Amino acid sequence: MAEPGLRHWRPRGVPGARPRPGALRDWLDEPGSLTRRLRGLAGEAFSVQVLAEYWGRVWPDERQRLRCRDEEWLWVREVRLGRGDQPLVYARSVIPRSSLRGPLRRLRSLGRQPLGALLFGRYPVVRGAIEVAPLTPASRLGARALAQGAAPCWARRSVFAITGRPLLVTEVFLQPLIEELAHDPIPD
Template structure:
């Protein structure tokens, strides 16, 4: 079975209407630094990671395309919520091709509730491809991933990271509580 189609419309930065984005949303969406470090600073010590799942499964069709994977191949998919105290701020989904888990990156399977960003940005060999953004509206099949109970749209971003010559895709969806 190949990955299912999510219908998410990922756009490059140059295709986003900046005038329609509130400055606070824009600053989070297009920050190319470590989201983990920024959240830790933002939370003033109350940052935590809740792991929703870590399992081998078939990525979605757009994840397959972003990583250049062969359709139907399994990948390790890690889904987490990043919290500030008890407030959920970010839903993050990481897709790691099984071939990327060999060698130096096999430890990514054992992250537990440690933030992936701390690993990525600590490695001098890490490279990040350009960010893409999307707007996820209530009623969309992927809206439930975020575990957001409200009806507000949720902005998301994603990029492919290359670590020690291996690719992984990180998608982050900014829950409305982050902007309040």
């Protein structure tokens, strides 16, 4: 049974997995750095607000994507990326302990540095398939990312491998960004 407020994650390009308008779809399908695109949109006002960083058990679908055991504790980082005080994207990174060795141990101490700067900068990275899903505040993810009463929005996620070590990144496109992109002239 599907989780309330979150339809099944679907690979991008599957019928029903692609939202309208075209500009949002373009952002959801972006194979490169979302951080880079947000910096381009926000300019000097680009901001990272760290909401939480902790060791914990993660949601069943996250464990499944990372092939982790139920009892395994993983590093979780939740941030809002935005323009000044205006949040544009909520991001949740889930990282197995085994991925936090060697140079990647820095992932636990990023502070206000965006994960994307590390993912797409210093190390060879392989991105798995991008999955997308519509989202409402009734889901676990929606409850973390959205304000009560917020309009439904879209999320995407991918498993990345940095030097062969996996991590899952989920990004929720928040209403201010969706509204701004609705005025983008990119055709459908």
